Amino acid sequence: MAEPQHLAGAAGKASPGAGEEASDPNFMTSLARGLSVIRAFTEREPNLTIADIAKITGLPRAAARRCLLTLMQLGYAGSDGRTFHLKPKILALGYSFLSSAPLATILDPLIEQVSGAVQESCSAAVLDEDDVVYIARAATKRIMSVGLNVGSRLPAYCTSMGRVLLAALPESELDAYLSRVPLKPYTERTITAVDALKRELERVRDRGFSLVDQELELGLRSIAVPIHTAAGGVVAAMNISAQAARVTCPEMEVQFLPHLHRASEEARVLLVRSRGV
Incomplete structure (x- = not known):
């Protein structure tokens, strides 16, 4: 590819x-x-x-x-x-963050668990500036043309984890993001119109997950859910990525989404126990 x-x-x-x-x-x-x-x-x-x-x-x-x-x-x-x-x-330098950040420490075994259960790559990321930054990852196969590891950055607007995190932003912060970030087309499927992206983010809020179909790279589908604190805030996102030739969008919802929801809920409970968030 x-x-x-x-x-x-x-x-x-x-x-x-x-x-x-x-x-x-x-x-x-x-x-x-x-x-x-x-x-x-x-x-x-x-x-x-x-x-x-x-x-x-x-x-x-x-x-x-x-x-x-x-x-x-x-x-x-x-x-x-x-x-x-x-x-x-x-x-x-990176280890100093990973070893001192309860979020990364908590998510790492959950990511491994989900990846092992579905036999697909699973990751967790946070929003940093205008990108998503990977803080945990378990890759079963190299499914993207760009290798992804902890610390990798990808655009938020056309990735499943990015849309989950953008959908959780206050309206003023989301408007500021959309005003400064050019929505470049990575593939012919990439949403590049601000109004269309806003509608998609509203859909993400309503459904509680994001499914991106080949908008970042042709042949790649990804589904993501938010990771909440006890107060309801979103601190991270977790996703599963798979080759489009192997799994359809409806199949991703049926096969992958339950695993992500369970892991997200477990992460919320563990975060509360670790720091009372």
Whole structure:
């Protein structure tokens, strides 16, 4: 399956506005620049030159060079003399989140359980900026042309987990999202009209789940449910993805949705026990 060009950098794009100075006196520009450099590296582009980093992040070449050399001195990056790459030590940054976040800790075994029961890939994600970010994943097969792992990012508007999370936003936050995010077509099925997307999100709220049929990638279907707190808020989403040739949309609702609902309810109970949410 050929990889859509739109997805090429979806798993690790740099922060928008990374090269801009912040007016907040508490804002550390050097730290923000360093983080934008780290996020420039992706699965498709694991080796980058200083010029590459500067282009991706919007930083001056001199600033990109200083960030890279600092990361090298700290053991987070390496170089062959021309290009730079991240080193395994960088995983410690993500592990700090996973080991301290009860949400990820709770969802991981539930994701494995659901994936084992249906023999399909299962994931959990949260909304971060304008994307969904994967915080747990159990993959049985590589069903997408882009490899997905914990930390991967995908657009919210055309993914099942993203729509579940967008549907839970207050109206003002959803309107702000729709006003700033271009609804680009990933396939000919992608909803790109704001009014149509709003109607679909209303449908998601009414039904309590989202089913996306080949809008992110042809041949891929996904169904997702929200994960609630005791107070009713939505803190994450959980989905099952499958090849369209193997399962129809109605079959996904019948075969997969009950497993997702049970796991979501178990996650809600465990979250209450762990932190009284």
